[in-house]
Amino acid sequence: MKPKNYIEDARMKENPFTVPNGYFNEMKAQVAEKISASGSTPKTGFITVIRPQLAMVSAFAIIFFIGYAALTIFTPRTSNSDVSTLTAGNQYIEEGFLKTTFIDFFDIDAENETGDIHTIPSEEVMSYISENIDIITLTSLE
Amino acid sequence: MDDKDLLELFREEGKENYAFNLIVDKYGERLYWHIRKLVASHEDANDLLQETFIKAWAALPRFREESRLYTWLYRIATNETLTFIKKAKLKAFLSLSDYSRQLENQLEADPYFNGDNTQMIFQKAIMRLPLKQKAVFNMRYFDELSYEDISEISGTSVGALKASYHHAYQKIQEYLKETI
Numbered sequence: 001m002k003p004k005n006y007i008e009d010a011r012m013k014e015n016p017f018t019v020p021n022g023y024f025n026e027m028k029a030q031v032a033e034k035i036s037a038s039g040s041t042p043k044t045g046f047i048t049v050i051r052p053q054l055a056m057v058s059a060f061a062i063i064f065f066i067g068y069a070a071l072t073i074f075t076p077r078t079s080n081s082d083v084s085t086l087t088a089g090n091q092y093i094e095e096g097f098l099k100t101t102f103i104d105f106f107d108i109d110a111e112n113e114t115g116d117i118h119t120i121p122s123e124e125v126m127s128y129i130s131e132n133i134d135i136i137t138l139t140s141l142e
Numbered sequence: 143m144d145d146k147d148l149l150e151l152f153r154e155e156g157k158e159n160y161a162f163n164l165i166v167d168k169y170g171e172r173l174y175w176h177i178r179k180l181v182a183s184h185e186d187a188n189d190l191l192q193e194t195f196i197k198a199w200a201a202l203p204r205f206r207e208e209s210r211l212y213t214w215l216y217r218i219a220t221n222e223t224l225t226f227i228k229k230a231k232l233k234a235f236l237s238l239s240d241y242s243r244q245l246e247n248q249l250e251a252d253p254y255f256n257g258d259n260t261q262m263i264f265q266k267a268i269m270r271l272p273l274k275q276k277a278v279f280n281m282r283y284f285d286e287l288s289y290e291d292i293s294e295i296s297g298t299s300v301g302a303l304k305a306s307y308h309h310a311y312q313k314i315q316e317y318l319k320e321t322i
Contacts, residue, residue: 006318012264016257017178024171031166031195035159
């Protein structure tokens with residue numbers, strides 16, 4: 001004979017617990033009293049209203065900060081010697097020792113790249129050499 | 143009045159208390175029995191029910207109707223009760239006693255227990271279940287909630303809930319076979 005399955009017995013679903021008389025009415029009154037005693041009614045505060053927007057802004061700020069930090073940490077720094085070379089280069093350009101600047105590349109006439117050299121008067125060349133090249137360098141050129 | 147109307151009433155200026163009292167009126171009893179079957183004691187169930195409603199009152203303005211009102215209330219009640227039981231278990235463990243045994247003693251001495259011997263054994267079998275299995279079994283067996291509703295309440299998948307209910311069922315059946 002198959003043993004009885006008590007769980008499927010409808011009687012087991014019946015509630016065996018009871019409560020003191022009038023409990024549920026009393027409970028409702030107690031809850032109402034506690035809620036009234038809590039003072040103000042629950043309101044949706046300003047912070048509650050803007051909470052989703054605040055969360056989004058915070059998320060973007062965090063992502064930006066992490067990205068910025070990662071770039072700062074992992075990007076190799078430009079060394080001081082590079083900076084000084086650049087500065088020196090600019091100085092030469094400014095002083096006119098180099099004929100070509102970045103802008104000049106676009107201005108050069110392809111057929112006349114070296115044309116300027118032939119237009120410099122020989123007196124000017126001599127004067128430049130005598131001012132800028134010492135005697136030792138001149139002797140070594142011979 | 144259905145839940146949607148109750149919530150609309152709650153959002154009307156000056157009608158919050160009235161609407162909330164209607165919610166307590168509608169769900170109070172159901173939630174009480176849900177809690178009571180988990181903790182056995184009337185006093186504990188009453189305290190937990192009141193705590194549930196206080197929390198619901200504070201949180202209701204933020205309720206976005208992503209779930210239904212009654213599953214939301216069930217969730218608060220279940221969380222409150224499970225937290226209470228966990229604390230009670232820890233307290234019992236620290237005092238070197240067995241929480242299930244304490245509950246059984248409480249049940250035997252409970253003036254508000256009206257069941258016969260078989261029902262008493264049945265309740266004791268439920269009390270021996272692990273916490274979440276007990277909650278799932280009660281919601282399915284006594285409250286006859288669908289697995290989808292229990293899933294919404296517990297945040298557990300339907301498959302896991304079915305497995306949990308099945309394990310609970312087997313354990314209770316075994317205990318009843320041994321005891322009756």
